[in-house]
């Protein structure tokens with residue numbers, strides 16, 4: 144390489160490093176990736192992670208924006224005499240695994256708890272926060288999900304609810320500071336099931352995202368319960384500080400295509416993290432299409448980073464809208480009833496005056512100019528997702 148080229152590369156990479164390390168720039172849009180828990184549960188190992196990383200590339204998911212490959216609970220082994228945590232035998236060489244994932248243009252995430260034990264009763268980080276953060280950084284970890292788990296038991300011994308709350312905030316802050324001290328940009332994901340209105344303080348303890356709910360499952364009723372319960376929380380979510388209604392179940396088989404479209408559409412309107420939770424090595428073309436729809440992902444990842452919220456609800460039908468950077472709006476007409484329902488939306492009521500251009504997002508079709516109202520038949524448990532511009 145000529146000298147000027149080498150200098151340019153050096154300057155560019157130094158600039159990128161500085162940029163990536165600015166805390167405000169981490170998770171500038173909701174994190175996208177994959178997590179082992181929903182599908183593999185405790186059956187996750189090194190080979191699984193490599194295979195998922197391979198499949199993320201081969202399926203086109205990486206090119207659609209999915210980036211993080213996250214190991215959830217059950218990787219943890221013993222601490223040595225110095226207190227350093229080691230992975231268990233399922234993960235013989237975490238650094239080599241991180242190198243492999245990075246070689247695919249992806250990033251690696253890991254999981255721990257501020258308590259002594261994780262939710263699956265593996266070793267937590269209590270009393271070893273700085274050591275663990277440094278170990279993760281040494282391995283090349285890019286994302287940490289920090290799950291309350293057994294710290295809840297310790298909180299029960301606190302003299303007052305206020306003292307218990309303070310204990311939790313201090314525990315989350317401690318790991319945030321430990322991560323910062325490593326100098327490595329590591330996305331910090333809080334998981335404490337939405338207790339104590341985490342959306343009000345998750346950012347103050349350094350969280351880039353925080354779970355707003357208990358665990359999702361691969362059933363419409365649970366997904367809908369969680370997703371639609373996000374109404375009113377939009378104002379607490381912004382670039383680098385996202386509400387997280389839990390990971391995706393798309394492709395796990397417990398919902399039909401309409402229901403999974405509802406799942407993706409609602410998460411996109413909410414500006415929720417998109418962490419796939421299925422087996423990426425065994426996807427039908429339909430699952431790939433659901434997960435990689437560019438127009439849906441563009442809504443989720445919109446650069447303005449303003450989450451949408453519920454506009455109205457009438458019986459089992461709900462209208463949600465999200466303002467987008469180009470002045471257009473994503474509008475979801477959701478039908479929570481199992482049978483199809485006619486739904487109507489007035490664009491004037493959504494802040495537009497005069498005729499608008501309407502696009503059917505999932506259908507990938509321009510519906511042309513519409514004067515004021517749109518009316519459509521929404522499938523049972525389904526959605527019509529529109530992108531509306533002046």
Ligand code: GLA
Pocket residue numbers: 180215216261262263290334357358
């Ligand atoms: C909790 C979390 C889940 C998962 C499990 C792992 O239940 O909410 O997302 O991380 O722990 O044990």
